[in-house]
Amino acid sequence: MAQTIYYVASTLDGFIADPDDSLDWLLKQDIDENGPMNYNAFIAEAGAVIMGASTYEWLVKHQAGTGEKWPYTQPSWVFTHRTLPGVDGADIRFTSAPATEVHAAATEAANGRNVWVVGGGDLAGQFTDAGLLDELMVSYAPVTLGAGAPLLPRRLDLRLRETTRNAAFVMAHYEVIRTNADIDQPR
Numbered sequence: 001m002a003q004t005i006y007y008v009a010s011t012l013d014g015f016i017a018d019p020d021d022s023l024d025w026l027l028k029q030d031i032d033e034n035g036p037m038n039y040n041a042f043i044a045e046a047g048a049v050i051m052g053a054s055t056y057e058w059l060v061k062h063q064a065g066t067g068e069k070w071p072y073t074q075p076s077w078v079f080t081h082r083t084l085p086g087v088d089g090a091d092i093r094f095t096s097a098p099a100t101e102v103h104a105a106a107t108e109a110a111n112g113r114n115v116w117v118v119g120g121g122d123l124a125g126q127f128t129d130a131g132l133l134d135e136l137m138v139s140y141a142p143v144t145l146g147a148g149a150p151l152l153p154r155r156l157d158l159r160l161r162e163t164t165r166n167a168a169f170v171m172a173h174y175e176v177i178r179t180n181a182d183i184d185q186p187r
Ligand SMILES: NC(=O)c1ccc[n+]([C@@H]2O[C@H](COP(=O)([O-])OP(=O)(O)OC[C@H]3O[C@@H](n4cnc5c(N)ncnc54)[C@H](OP(=O)(O)O)[C@@H]3O)[C@@H](O)[C@H]2O)c1
Pocket: 007, 008, 009, 010, 015, 016, 017, 021, 022, 023, 026, 051, 052, 053, 054, 055, 056, 058, 059, 079, 080, 081, 082, 095, 096, 097, 118, 119, 120, 121, 122, 123, 126, 149, 150
């Protein structure tokens, strides 16, 4: 069954970007592109992409140097209160609609595939607040930053489904515990 998944890379101390919105701590790490929980396998199963404006702006800025304007073929929703420029040829839908509304549209567009919540952390939190997040897949880099953009600034109970190693990273896969019935299930 299709899931709504926050797939993200984090420092050990729970930051997904440094205070200057830099990912240099992440991009320098060794990763096996064919290893466990790898990005290529994940994105192949995703049918829609959801992100906040800072993440969008970071992507546009950093894609510019790669010769490829936009990394996703999936329809992508970008939460913003501003009027942001789009990317030629990309299916990008700017929105400030409620998370439930955007999720319904993304789920329909995904047509049976997963919905990827890219981040940031507060946006993932808005999806958890609305009971829309099913899973977290976190790639923990071997670094601490002490400050930055938080992974998921909410109180949330999770069930650990799997951990594995991919090169420098600890890969951790969790499901969100939503109800008492879930909590009572044997582990
Ligand atoms: N390590 C990773 O895997 C990873 C993954 C994702 C992101 N990142 C990085 O982490 C940082 C995250 O930045 P961030 O925490 O600022 O998060 P963000 O979610 O990317 O952007 C926050 C912005 O999204 C808009 N927004 C959020 N909720 C909204 C809502 N309900 N309605 C309308 N607009 C809404 C607002 O933009 P407006 O001001 O336009 O209204 C808000 O300022 C970025 O540097 C990003 O590149 C890292």
